[in-house]
């Protein structure tokens with residue numbers, strides 16, 4: 001007997017989504033973003049699933065990169081936040097990690113390290129997101145310093161990150177692109193390699209071509225767009241977050257459900273208790289009415305989410321169900337974006353916050 005709560009991970013969907021990213025820009029290389037436990041899907045398993053297709057992987061920090069190496073992932077691994085301290089440069093050299101450099105401390109750390117092998121460096125430009133990156137007007141001097149350094153390999157990549165690519169009506173992406181292009185124009189010799197695109201740009205801005213795509217969310221089968229989109233609609237959801245009914249009761253009109261009694265039945269109601277709660281990554285702030293799929297039918301969440309359980313109003317289900325009935329919290333038939341919208345957040349957060357208590361079950 002085991003608790004019926006798990007996240008089924010469809011590895012063929014993951015591979016199909018990666019293949020879509022690759023198909024949308026056949027000349028580019030695609031680097032799967034597997035940071036934050038592969039957006040909750042299990043970093044090592046995701047990297048192993050994509051290992052024969054992906055030329056490199058992207059993570060946030062060196063701890064994640066080391067975990068991939070320990071799991072025998074052989075590809076180069078890009079540290080998106082770059083080295084957090086000078087010693088990370090040598091660790092990166094040892095393990096074949098690539099470093100994004102985005103500030104002068106990092107630049108200095110690389111230039112002044114005692115390395116025996118040159119490492120691959122990406123230079124990040126702040127073209128408008130104002131989170132990480134060098135100022136575009138400083139590129140010329142920075143680029144010269146890294147190209148002249150024997151610590152840096154020849155394949156320098158110039159990168160930036162889009163803030164609003166999920167909004168296809170916004171001009172912000174074009175503005176960022178223009179700033180990026182002007183920075184490149186300031187260089188005497190054009191760089192060979194650039195990296196611009198996240199999921200939204202890969203799917204929604206086909207005119208933006210780069211050498212290295214950096215797909216994240218799309219790999220996991222969810223659309224970065226609020227509206228239907230011809231490319232995004234081809235994505236296949238990878239995670240099926242499921243549980244089961246563990247108790248059923250009838251309550252009278254006027255009775256309430258759950259902590260703080262924040263939902264009261266306005267008619268005689270049938271309430272199913274499901275074995276999933278905020279301790280499993282189901283959002284604590286999910287409001288009454290958030291859809292939960294039972295027997296393929298959307299039933300409304302009622303009452304506060306508890307640590308290990310939620311309650312669902314199944315009064316309107318057209319057929320009786322029993323304890324043990326399977327329930328979908330999100331998955332192929334109930335998009336994580338839809339659940340997230342009810343909760344005032346984004347699917348990224350729901351996927352990424354799934355804790356280790358939920359067993360990931362990998363199925364082809």
Ligand SMILES: Cc1ncc(COP(=O)(O)O)c(C=O)c1O
Nearest residue numbers: 033080161198199214215216217
């Ligand atoms: C630098 C960088 N590139 C790419 C990505 C992937 O973005 P997405 O998951 O929207 O594809 C991220 C995600 O946060 C990122 O920080």
